[in-house]
Structures are given as structure tokens and as C-alpha cells.
Amino acid sequence: MGFEYALVHIKYTIPPAIILSLIYRPLWTKLDIYKVAFLVTVVVVSTTPWDSYLIRNRVWTYPPNVMIGPKLFDIPAEEVFFFVIQTYNVSLLYLLFSKPIFYPAYLRAERPASHARGPRNTQWRPYKLLGQLFFAMVIMTGLGMVQGRGRTMYMGGLIVWATPFLMLLWSLAYQFIIGLPRSSTIIPIIIPTLYLWVVDTLELKRGTWVIENDTKIGFYLWTGLEIEEAVFFLITNTLIVFGLIAFDNACAILHTFPDRFPDVPSFPSPLMLVKAFISPASKYDEDRIRGLQDAADRLNRKSRSFYIASAAFQGRLRIDLLLLYSFCRVADDLVDNATSLAEAESWVEKLRCFLNISYGPLQEKITVKDYVETQFPSKAQPALLQLPTEYLSAEPFNGLLQGFEMDLAFSKFQEGRIMSHPIKSELDLDLYARRVAGTVAELCLELVFNHSYTNISGEDGRHILQAGNSMGVALQYVNIARDIGVDAKIGRVYLPLAWLDEEGLTLQAVIKNPHSTRIEKLRSRLLDRAFEIYEEAREIIENLPEEVRGPIRVVVESYMEIGRVLRQGDYEVKAGRATVPKLKRIRVAWQALNK
Numbered sequence: 001m002g003f004e005y006a007l008v009h010i011k012y013t014i015p016p017a018i019i020l021s022l023i024y025r026p027l028w029t030k031l032d033i034y035k036v037a038f039l040v041t042v043v044v045v046s047t048t049p050w051d052s053y054l055i056r057n058r059v060w061t062y063p064p065n066v067m068i069g070p071k072l073f074d075i076p077a078e079e080v081f082f083f084v085i086q087t088y089n090v091s092l093l094y095l096l097f098s099k100p101i102f103y104p105a106y107l108r109a110e111r112p113a114s115h116a117r118g119p120r121n122t123q124w125r126p127y128k129l130l131g132q133l134f135f136a137m138v139i140m141t142g143l144g145m146v147q148g149r150g151r152t153m154y155m156g157g158l159i160v161w162a163t164p165f166l167m168l169l170w171s172l173a174y175q176f177i178i179g180l181p182r183s184s185t186i187i188p189i190i191i192p193t194l195y196l197w198v199v200d201t202l203e204l205k206r207g208t209w210v211i212e213n214d215t216k217i218g219f220y221l222w223t224g225l226e227i228e229e230a231v232f233f234l235i236t237n238t239l240i241v242f243g244l245i246a247f248d249n250a251c252a253i254l255h256t257f258p259d260r261f262p263d264v265p266s267f268p269s270p271l272m273l274v275k276a277f278i279s280p281a282s283k284y285d286e287d288r289i290r291g292l293q294d295a296a297d298r299l300n301r302k303s304r305s306f307y308i309a310s311a312a313f314q315g316r317l318r319i320d321l322l323l324l325y326s327f328c329r330v331a332d333d334l335v336d337n338a339t340s341l342a343e344a345e346s347w348v349e350k351l352r353c354f355l356n357i358s359y360g361p362l363q364e365k366i367t368v369k370d371y372v373e374t375q376f377p378s379k380a381q382p383a384l385l386q387l388p389t390e391y392l393s394a395e396p397f398n399g400l401l402q403g404f405e406m407d408l409a410f411s412k413f414q415e416g417r418i419m420s421h422p423i424k425s426e427l428d429l430d431l432y433a434r435r436v437a438g439t440v441a442e443l444c445l446e447l448v449f450n451h452s453y454t455n456i457s458g459e460d461g462r463h464i465l466q467a468g469n470s471m472g473v474a475l476q477y478v479n480i481a482r483d484i485g486v487d488a489k490i491g492r493v494y495l496p497l498a499w500l501d502e503e504g505l506t507l508q509a510v511i512k513n514p515h516s517t518r519i520e521k522l523r524s525r526l527l528d529r530a531f532e533i534y535e536e537a538r539e540i541i542e543n544l545p546e547e548v549r550g551p552i553r554v555v556v557e558s559y560m561e562i563g564r565v566l567r568q569g570d571y572e573v574k575a576g577r578a579t580v581p582k583l584k585r586i587r588v589a590w591q592a593l594n595k
């Protein structure tokens with residue numbers, strides 16, 4: 001009996017597990033736990049017979065004086081623990097690197113070339129076949145090496161054991177294996193492989209485990225690292241990462257296509273995961289995938305705060321939040337970027353008509369697609385067509401459009417078409433903020449209620465919606481405080497006239513010099529008001545379902561941080577706007593999840 005192999009764990013495998021667990025702690029979701037537990041089980045079950053066979057046939061051995069003693073089918077307990085901890089460490093590294101990935105955007109509908117639409121739907125089937133051919137050839141080579149029964153025996157056995165699993169995972173998840181960013185595929189394989197190569201070099205030299213001379217090739221990758229060991233770690237880490245990718249691929253299919261999979265439990269059963277895989281890629285809804293890709297692109301380009309925050313949400317809630325964002329952004333841009341007041345008014349009218357049709361009687365629903373395709377530019381269409389209206393009520397959208405109309409009142413005022421400025425008092429400002437941002441918060445919360453497994457009853461729900469609406473107001477105040485200069489350039493002043501009067505300012509004075517000391521005073525006043533409202537509303541976040549508290553905190557805190565940096569004067573300016581530096585944004589998200 002000895003402790004050498006146990007010491008390998010204490011020195012080399014447990015410390016990274018602790019560090020990775022601490023880093024990943026605030027990001028764990030129940031699905032992550034299920035995924036890692038599922039994979040660890042698969043790894044232990046699939047590795048045990050192979051390892052047990054090798055030990056019994058003395059292909060590799062463990063000197064008895066380096067083991068504590070207990071065994072499972074002749075495999076030392078330390079070795080079984082190795083399967084578990086290696087899988088755990090690689091999984092955590094993968095989870096960490098892949099957290100920001102929005103998986104549905106990587107699905108591909110594989111139509112025959114003549115039916116494929118858009119550059120993203122390249123035909124990937126040939127790659128699948130090429131990969132399968134490659135793995136088949138590797139298996140044949142491995143079989144040849146085993147049959148030789150000499151020095152290639154261990155290497156051949158390794159290949160024959162692992163490659164069919166790799167081939168299976170490739171056949172199921174090739175779209176994601178090829179398409180996902182290299183940071184979440186290659187890095188979680190390479191880092192642990194190099195690390196284990198070094199550990200292996202140090203420990204093999206000390207004789208903790210030994211490959212018998214007559215079953216190994218005798219080639220060393222570097223002094224002390226046998227080629228068999230190097231290949232073993234590379235293959236097993238690849239297997240673990242491919243397994244995780246396949247799991248995420250199946251979940252992405254389940255979450256992306258509610259028409260095919262209406263109810264997805266928080267822990268999809270293995271049978272359900274298999275069902276996802278056997279639904280052919282040729283039948284994926286291409287418009288849906290394009291709508292999701294378009295929403296993810298838009299979020300990435302237009303809002304760094306909400307982009308980072310979106311990574312904290314999961315499954316269908318994340319998908320629908322992205323789609324909601326996409327709709328709000330497109331609607332806001334259509335109105336804001338119109339070249340004339342008349343054009344802007346016509347966009348509001350068209351958006352209202354779109355909502356009326358979408359929420360109208362069922363027989364009218366068929367015309368939504370026709371209406372959108374004939375009335376809106378092609379770039380805007382996916383955002384409208386994919387809006388998840390089945391989970392959202394019409395009222396907040398109507399409020400949002402009324403908010404846009406208040407924006408248009410600025411132009412009418414400038415043209416003399418209306419006599420009064422749209423934001424005269426603090427009450428007007430509050431009404432405006434409730435319309436453009438309070439409504440958005442209500443819509444986000446409606447998605448939370450609909451996608452949560454926790455039931456939120458009437459009175460509690462109303463209370464949460466009210467607090468959410470107020471939080472939207474706080475965010476909008478920060479938005480206005482940030483954009484005083486940008487808005488002044490287009491002749492808009494959201495600071496209430498009453499406040500300007502108190503400071504002896506006129507609208508023209510703000511438009512001419514939006515950075516004067518007196519305006520800075522009003523900016524601070526607006527920010528103070530924003531933080532007051534935020535303080536009152538934020539407690540209610542703790543009444544939300546547990547799994548969304550952290551992510552909603554991230555949304556709110558990421559935006560309120562703009563207010564904090566404005567107060568402290570510690571910000572970067574991009575396109576005339578104050579923004580929070582990237583590292584700070586990540587730290588804020590982190591702290592919000594840790595609360």
C-alpha cells in the first residue's frame with residue numbers, strides 16, 4: 001500500500017478542480033450540473049470495461065506499493081477517481097469558455113443546394129461524411145495494430161476503444177464541432193492535454209503507472225512522455241469535449257424549435273436528447289434559425305451591456321429575450337433613423353398595424369407574414385416575424401409605441417406643428433420613461449413568468465411587474481443622463497423644462513452647449529433620481545424565480561453601472577456616448593451573479 005497515486009491527485013488534479021469550481025461558482029446552472037453528472041457517468045461506465053481489460057491482461061500495471069488498495073473490477077480507486085476528475089476539469093473549462101455562446105445560432109438547416117437560402121446555410125453534409133470516412137480509416141488502422149499483438153497492442157486498443165465513440169459524437173454533433181468558436185472547442189482540449197502531458201511525464205518517471213514494454217511502441221514525444229500516453233490524454237479530452245458539445249447541440253435543437261418540442265423539462269431525459277438528434281437537419285425551420293442569428297448579431301453589435309447579460313440566461317428564456325431585444329431595437333431604429341417626420345410617423349403606424357394583426361383574431365394571423373414582407377425592409381423582417389407574441393401581452397407594446405410618439409413630438413415642436421414641448425415636468429419625464437423602458441421591463445418579466453418552472457400568482461406577479469416598470473424608468477433616466485450631448489445634437493432635450501427654469505436655462509442653451517456646469521448639475525440630479533428609484537425597486541428581484549434572479553441582476557446592474565461611471569467620471573467615450581470598459585462590465589456581471 002502507498003499514497004503516490006493519491007498524491008498525484010492532491011498535487012495535480014484536485015487543485016485545478018478547486019480553482020475552476022471557484023471561478024465557475026456563480027455561473028452554475030442546474031442544467032450544467034446535470035450535463036457534467038451525465039458525462040461523468042457515461043465516461044466511468046464506458047471506460048471501466050476497457051481499463052479493466054487492459055489491467056487484467058497486464059497491458060499496463062500499477063506497482064502495488066503506490067496504491068491505497070480499493071479496486072473496482074481490478075481498477076484502482078485512484079484511477080476511477082482520475083476518470084471523474086479529468087472529466088470534471090475539462091467540463092468546467094469548456095463551460096467557462098462557452099458561456100457566452102448562443103447555441104441556436106449555430107444550427108444549420110441542411111436543404112439540398114437548390115433550396116438553401118443565405119450564405120450561412122452552406123452544405124455541411126460532405127464534411128460530415130469526410131469526418132466519418134476519416135474515423136473509419138482510423139478504426140481500421142487500430143484494428144490492424146491490435147491484431148499485430150506486439151508493440152502496437154496498447155496504441156491499437158486505445159484507438160479501437162475511443163474512435164467509435166468519437167465517430168458517433170461527430171456524426172451527431174458535426175454542425176457544432178465545425179461551427180462553434182475555436183475558443184470553446186480547441187482550447188478546452190489543448191489546455192488540459194498539455195497539462196496532463198506534463199503531469200504524466202513527471203509521474204511516469206516516478207513509476208506511478210507503467211505501460212508494459214512488450215505492448216508499447218517505444219516512441220517518446222519528449223523525454224519521459226510515451227506516445228501512447230500522449231495520445232490517450234488527447235483522445236480522452238477530445239471525447240469529453242465532443243460529448244459536451246453533443247449535449248449542447250441536442251439542447252439547442254430542443255430549445256430552438258418549440259413547434260417540434262413544445263415542452264422541454266429543465267432536465268431533458270437521455271431519450272429526449274436522442275429524439276432531438278434524430279430530427280433531421282433538413283427539416284429544421286430555416287426562418288427561425290435565421291431570425292435567431294439575426295437577433296444575436298444585432299444584440300452583439302448594438303448593446304454590449306445586454307449582450308453580456310444575455311449569457312447569464314438559459315434555454316428558451318434567453319432565446320425569447322434576444323428576440324424581444326431584436327424587435328425593440330428594430331422598431332426604435334426604424335423610427336429614430338427615419339429621414340423625415342412623416343416617415344417616422346408612418347413607421348409607428350405600420351408597427352401598430354403589425355401588432356394589431358399579430359394580436360388580432362386567429363384567422364387574421366395568416367396575414368402577419370404578408371404584412372411584414374410587404375411593409376417592412378427585408379433587414380427588419382426576421383425581428384418582427386420571430387417576436388414571441390404568444391408569451392407577451394399587447395399592452396406594453398402599445399405603450400412603447402406611445403413612447404416613440406412622444407419622441408416624435410420633439411420634431412413636431414421644432415416644426416411648430418405643436419406648441420408645447422413634450423417634457424415639461426418631472427411627471428412628463430416619468431410618463432415617457434414608463435412608456436419606452438417600463439414597458440420593456442414588463443415584457444422581459446412576462447417572458448420570465450412564462451418560461452419559469454415556478455408559478456407566480458396574480459398579486460405577486462402584479463407587484464413584480466410594477467417594480468420592474470419602475471426599474472425600467474431608472475434605466476431610462478441613466479440612458480437620458482448619458483445621452484444629453486448626443487440628443488442635443490438632434491434637437492432633443494429630455495430634461496424637464498421645469499428643471500431648466502430652476503437653473504435659469506433655456507432649451508436653446510442646452511442644445512448649444514450641453515456640457516455646461518449647470519447642465520452637469522441637472523445630469524447629477526437625474527442620476528440621483530435614477531438611483532433612488534433603483535434602490536426602491538431592486539429588492540423585488542429577490543421575489544423572482546431563483547434561476548433568474550442572478551441574470552436579471554446582471555441586466556440591471558450592467559446598465560446602472562453606466563450611471564455609476566457617469567457619476568465618477570470614469571468612463572470611455574464611444575460615438576459620443578459614455579461606455580463602461582469591458583473588464584469592468586465583466587466584473588459587474590460577476591458581482592451581480594455572486595450576490
Ligand SMILES: CC(C)=CCC/C(C)=C/CC/C(C)=C/CC/C(C)=C/[C@@H]1[C@@H](COP(=O)(O)OP(=O)(O)O)[C@]1(C)CC/C=C(\C)CC/C=C(\C)CCC=C(C)C
Pocket residue numbers: 299302303306307309310321322324325328329332436437440441442444445464467468469471472475476479537538540541552555556
Ligand atoms: C438580456 C437581454 C437580451 C435583455 C434584453 C432587454 C431588452 C428587451 C432591451 C430592449 C432595448 C431597446 C432597444 C428598447 C427600445 C426602447 C429603448 C431605447 C429603451 C432603453 C434601453 C436602452 O438601450 P440602449 O442603450 O441600447 O438604447 P439607445 O442606444 O439609447 O437607443 C432602455 C434604457 C430600456 C431598457 C430597459 C430594460 C432592459 C428593462 C430592465 C428591467 C428588468 C429586466 C426588470 C427588473 C425586474 C425587477 C423586478 C426590478
